[in-house]
Structure formats: C-alpha cells, structure tokens
Amino acid sequence: MGGSLKCSGGGICTPLDFSSCGEENELEEDSSLQEEKSTSLSPQKNWEFQNWRANSPLPVTPQRQRGGRSLAPSNAWASPIRESVPSLRKSPGPSQECPGTPLHYVTWRKLQLCDTPNTPKSLLTKTAFPSPGGKYPSKGLRHLRFTPGAESEDFAQATLVNINPFTPDSYRQMLFPPGGKRKTRGDLPACPSSILFEWHLYSLKEAPSIFTRFLLRESNMVSRYKKEFLELEKIGVGEFGSVYKCIKRLDGCVYAIKRSKRPLAGSSDEQMALREVYAHAVLGHHPHVVRYYSAWAEDDHMIIQNEHCNGGSLQDVLLENAKSGHYFKEAELKEILLQVSMGLKYIHSSGLVHLDIKPSNIFICHNLTVGPAGQEESDGEDDGFPSSNVVYKIGDLGHVTSLTNPQVEEGDSRFLANEVLQEQYCYLPKADIFALALTIALAAGCGPLPHNDVMWHHIRRGNLPTIPQQLSRGFTELLKFMIRPDPSARQSATALTKNPVLRPSLGKAAQLQKQLNVERFKTAMLERELRAARHTQTFRKDQSWGYAKLQESEMSSKQRSSSKRLVGGKSTRSFSYTGGGY
Numbered sequence: 001m002g003g004s005l006k007c008s009g010g011g012i013c014t015p016l017d018f019s020s021c022g023e024e025n026e027l028e029e030d031s032s033l034q035e036e037k038s039t040s041l042s043p044q045k046n047w048e049f050q051n052w053r054a055n056s057p058l059p060v061t062p063q064r065q066r067g068g069r070s071l072a073p074s075n076a077w078a079s080p081i082r083e084s085v086p087s088l089r090k091s092p093g094p095s096q097e098c099p100g101t102p103l104h105y106v107t108w109r110k111l112q113l114c115d116t117p118n119t120p121k122s123l124l125t126k127t128a129f130p131s132p133g134g135k136y137p138s139k140g141l142r143h144l145r146f147t148p149g150a151e152s153e154d155f156a157q158a159t160l161v162n163i164n165p166f167t168p169d170s171y172r173q174m175l176f177p178p179g180g181k182r183k184t185r186g187d188l189p190a191c192p193s194s195i196l197f198e199w200h201l202y203s204l205k206e207a208p209s210i211f212t213r214f215l216l217r218e219s220n221m222v223s224r225y226k227k228e229f230l231e232l233e234k235i236g237v238g239e240f241g242s243v244y245k246c247i248k249r250l251d252g253c254v255y256a257i258k259r260s261k262r263p264l265a266g267s268s269d270e271q272m273a274l275r276e277v278y279a280h281a282v283l284g285h286h287p288h289v290v291r292y293y294s295a296w297a298e299d300d301h302m303i304i305q306n307e308h309c310n311g312g313s314l315q316d317v318l319l320e321n322a323k324s325g326h327y328f329k330e331a332e333l334k335e336i337l338l339q340v341s342m343g344l345k346y347i348h349s350s351g352l353v354h355l356d357i358k359p360s361n362i363f364i365c366h367n368l369t370v371g372p373a374g375q376e377e378s379d380g381e382d383d384g385f386p387s388s389n390v391v392y393k394i395g396d397l398g399h400v401t402s403l404t405n406p407q408v409e410e411g412d413s414r415f416l417a418n419e420v421l422q423e424q425y426c427y428l429p430k431a432d433i434f435a436l437a438l439t440i441a442l443a444a445g446c447g448p449l450p451h452n453d454v455m456w457h458h459i460r461r462g463n464l465p466t467i468p469q470q471l472s473r474g475f476t477e478l479l480k481f482m483i484r485p486d487p488s489a490r491q492s493a494t495a496l497t498k499n500p501v502l503r504p505s506l507g508k509a510a511q512l513q514k515q516l517n518v519e520r521f522k523t524a525m526l527e528r529e530l531r532a533a534r535h536t537q538t539f540r541k542d543q544s545w546g547y548a549k550l551q552e553s554e555m556s557s558k559q560r561s562s563s564k565r566l567v568g569g570k571s572t573r574s575f576s577y578t579g580g581g582y
C-alpha cells in the first residue's frame with residue numbers, strides 16, 4: 001500500500017507512512033505474536049511450544065492473518081484488554097450501526113484458532129505491558145529475555161493485569177481458579193493458546209498474592225493517539241474529559257475519542273475511567289448503547305475510542321431547540337423513551353446500572369441503513385430494530401456500577417432519584433428510570449431542572465415539571481409513573497419496552513390476540529355442541545330403527561303363530577306372508 005489515497009471528499013489525502021503509523025505497529029504485533037508466544041514461555045514451555053508447532057496437525061496461521069490473536073469466541077463477557085486490540089472485535093455488517101463505524105477487520109472465523117471462551121492471558125499481558133518506545137523488542141532481544149535472570153522480570157510483568165469487577169464471579173473463577181489449580185495440557189485443547197494459558201495459570205498459582213493491578217501511569221507508549229488517529233475537531237467537553245472526532249489512519253473510519261482532562265494516577269477520575277472501560281467491555285454491542293472499540297492509557301490520561309454518533313448528544317439538540325423555540329413532539333418523545341428503555345433493559349439485564357442518564361449522555365445517530373443484517377443486532381423480537389432513521393444510544397458509562405455490589409458515584413443531581421441520595425441502593429435500576437423521565441421532560445420543553453431546594457423535592461414527591469405542550473393523558477401518566485417516590489412502583493425498563501403507550505402496535509396485537517382467543521374458544525364450544533347433537537341424533541336414529549325392528553319381529557312372530565293355527569287351511573294366506581319379504 002503506497003502512494004496517495006483518495007479521500008471520499010475528492011481531495012488527496014497525505015499518503016500513510018506505514019513506517020510510523022498503526023499498521024506497521026499492528027503488523028509488528030502480528031509478526032511478533034508467534035515469537036511472542038514462544039518467548040513469553042518459560043524455557044521448558046518454550047520448547048514444548050516449538051515442538052508443538054513443529055508437530056501440530058493444524059496449519060500454522062500465516063502472520064498476516066493475525067491468527068495468533070483471535071482466540072476469543074463471541075462472548076458478551078469480553079476481556080477489556082482484548083477490547084484494546086481492535087482486530088479482535090466482532091464488528092457488525094456494513095448496514096449496521098453508525099455509517100462511520102468500521103466493518104470487519106478480518107473474517108472472524110479465520111481468526112479462531114480453537115474454541116476456548118478464555119482470552120489467553122498471553123494476550124492480556126502482551127497488550128498490557130507496552131515496552132519502552134511503544135514497540136516490542138527485536139527478536140534477538142526477546143530471545144535474550146529468556147535467560148534465567150530475565151524470567152523474573154517476565155513474571156513481574158505477568159502479574160500486572162486488571163480484574164474487571166463487572167464480570168460475573170464464575171468468569172473470574174474460571175480465569176483465576178481458587179488455589180491456582182494447575183491445568184495440564186491434557187485438560188486444554190491442543191493449540192498454542194492453551195499452552196500460553198496454562199503458563200499463566202501456573203504463574204497465578206505460584207504467586208496469587210502479587211497479582212497486581214495494571215496501573216494507568218505505568219504506560220509509557222509513544223502517543224498511540226497521534227500515531228493512529230487524525231484529529232478532526234473537538235466535539236464536546238464534559239466533566240471528565242474532552243471528546244474529539246478523529247479518523248483512524250488505518251481504517252479511514254470516524255471515531256469519537258475521549259481523553260480524560262486531568263492526570264489519572266490515584267485520582268477519583270482514574271476510578272471513573274476504569275469503570276467506563278470495564279462497563280463497555282462487559283456490555284459488548286447493543287443498538288442502543290454507544291459502541292466501544294478500544295481504550296488505552298497515554299501520558300497518565302485515559303483514552304477511550306468509541307463509535308462516533310453523527311447527531312451529537314441529545315443535549316446538543318435540546319440547546320439548538322431552545323434557541324429556535326422548537327420542542328420534540330410527542331411521537332419523537334415516545335421514540336426516544338422507547339429506544340433508551342431498550343438500551344437500559346440491556347444494561348440492567350447485564351447486572352449493571354448506568355446512574356447518569358441525562359440528555360448529554362444520550363447520543364444520536366442519523367441515516368442508519370437498516371437491512372436484514374441490522375436487525376440481527378436487536379436483542380430480541382420484543383425490542384425490534386428501530387423503525388425510525390434516528391437511533392438514540394446510551395453513552396458515557398463513567399458512573400456505571402454493578403447491581404450485586406454497587407459502588408455508587410452519584411450522577412448529576414438534577415436527575416438524581418431521592419432514594420439514591422438517601423443511599424438506599426436496592427432499586428438502582430429504577431433510579432435510571434427516574435432520570436429517564438426527567439430527560440424526556442426536558443426534551444418536551446420543560447424549563448431547567450433544579451439542582452436542589454424546594455422544587456427538587458417537589459419533583460421527588462412525584463410531580464412532573466411543567467411541560468409547555470399538550471401531551472396525551474396516557475403519555476403524561478406514564479412519565480408520572482416513572483418518577484413515583486416509591487422506586488418499586490416505577491416501571492422497569494423491560495415493562496417500558498412493552499408499554500402500549502410507547503408501542504401501540506404491540507397493544508393492538510395483544511388486543512387482536514385476545515379477540516382471537518375468545519373466538520377460538522367460542523368455536524371450540526360450538527364444535528363440542530355440534531358433536532353432542534350429532535351423537536344424540538345418531539342415538540335416536542338407532543333407537544327408532546331398533547324399535548321398528550322390534551315391532552316387525554313381534555308382528556312376524558304373531559303371524560307365525562296364527563299361520564301355525566291355520567295349518568291344513570288355505571295355502572294362499574301362508575304364501576302371502578312368506579312372499580312379503582323384509
């Protein structure tokens with residue numbers, strides 16, 4: 001790949017200098033992978049690996065196919081480190097998601113070496129420990145690392161990894177078995193990944209207590225951001241970070257890159273940054289959750305690469321609306337409520353809560369091309385893919401926490417449910433519902449929401465802020481329900497996705513189904529009656545036939561007896577009876 005590339009706008013883009021940009025880096029990583037596998041093993045394991053490779057019945061995947069990296073099946077519980085390698089992610093088809101998002105980097109199937117649900121720890125460490133200068137050491141150096149003295153350095157590095165608190169216990173137990181039960185090669189499929197994985201289990205077994213967190217400040221890469229992305233413009237500034245619209249030099253697609261404002265090490269921002277990354281990694285893909293591609297630390301700042309939503313945030317639109325005195329109409333409000341409820345349903349069903357739902361954290365994608373492939377993204381028939389051309393997505397997962405072990409970092413007080421302020425955390429998903437109702441009220445045109453004081457409490461008593469447009473009674477009641485003081489009385493996200501006010505077609509279908517059931521029942525009753533009537537009719541017929549037979553036989557016996565008495569009399573009489581026939 002050389003020469004100049006033609007931009008879609010018709011201009012000539014500066015040719016990519018692959019000596020310094022992402023691809024070289026990626027190829028470097030790729031080509032280093034086989035080496036990396038062998039060199040990150042202890043000498044004994046290294047020998048086993050080389051031996052395995054020589055004798056393996058499986059073809060050794062060419063380096064350009066990135067074969068060594070792709071060990072993960074599609075698994076919602078993706079490892080965060082795996083997420084940091086874009087080519088490992090399963091991308092949707094071209095018709096899905098935002099048109100600016102990339103497609104398959106390589107065919108997923110090609111990437112799979114063996115069906116293990118585990119991200120090999122080798123990949124975690126490989127990504128987690130950038131070497132000085134941002135490149136892996138030369139081959140020679142890498143071999144040198146496996147002198148006995150260098151092993152301890154490798155071992156120390158191998159223990160640097162984060163444990164995602166949003167993954168289920170079973171997942172963590174699988175990765176880090178209690179007591180460090182050592183797996184033998186026989187327990188695992190015979191492929192290089194299993195050897196590497198085994199090695200890491202072995203490390204954990206030997207030193208579980210020194211298994212330390214991978215700290216953001218320990219990253220000292222050359223700016224990956226500058227190397228891999230071309231910054232187009234700053235698109236937003238939030239409490240936590242600034243967001244830039246960028247093109248990835250390698251794939252030519254647009255992304256939103258969020259960079260934390262302050263240095264992270266040891267600050268509360270560090271926790272927030274990690275939460276966001278953990279949550280994104282665990283949530284995977286959903287049409288109503290902003291898609292995540294990668295995250296890394298750079299110069300003590302967290303950088304998160306997300307899908308770029310070309311419509312900006314709902315807050316941006318509300319600001320524009322306020323200027324022109326235009327508000328979302330009821331149909332649009334219902335669409336926003338329905339789509340965000342679908343996203344919340346997905347987040348809640350993953351055992352997480354968002355805790356910062358508000359207009360600036362809802363993002364908009366326009367001009368979505370919905371095709372059959374797009375529909376696959378939907379998480380079920382009930383949630384159907386949005387029919388409109390606008391897709392609303394939940395983003396900014398910096399406050400996400402788990403339902404089972406909530407570590408609550410209160411979001412924006414204007415949207416905060418009273419029970420969360422009172423530190424009652426048993427109905428956390430309902431706090432998201434509360435915030436969503438106020439988000440919709442804002443979109444409907446209500447004035448600025450109070451941060452505190454009398455009006456704040458007035459709303460928490462179940463009173464909707466004044467909305468300057470006539471909304472239907474059903475919709476207003478629905479919004480009121482969502483802000484009821486008792487969180488358990490508020491609808492769940494799942495209930496909202498089925499609510500007939502938001503999905504009248506579902507209501508109509510339900511009504512028709514009901515009518516159909518009544519008609520079916522009536523038909524069944526009529527059939528039963530008909531059967532009974534036929535049965536009675538047949539019985540009567542049989543009865544009358546039997547009666548007639550009886551009468552006939554009685555008559556014939558009478559005649560027989562009278563003819564006996566006439567024996568020797570006129571033969572004509574007797575003849576008439578026998579010839580009468582039955």
Ligand SMILES: Nc1ncnc2c1ncn2[C@@H]1O[C@H](COP(=O)(O)OP(=O)(O)OP(=O)(O)O)[C@@H](O)[C@H]1O
Nearest residue numbers: 236237238239240241243256307308309313360396
């Ligand atoms: N994926 C995206 N696509 C388009 N615009 C985005 C995207 N992510 C963020 N923005 C823009 O950047 C702004 C700030 O983003 P974000 O909410 O993620 O940052 P933040 O620092 O967590 O903000 P806050 O804490 O105030 O909510 C958004 O309001 C939006 O305008």
Ligand SMILES: [Mg+2]
Nearest residue numbers: 238360361396
């Ligand atoms: Mg935000």
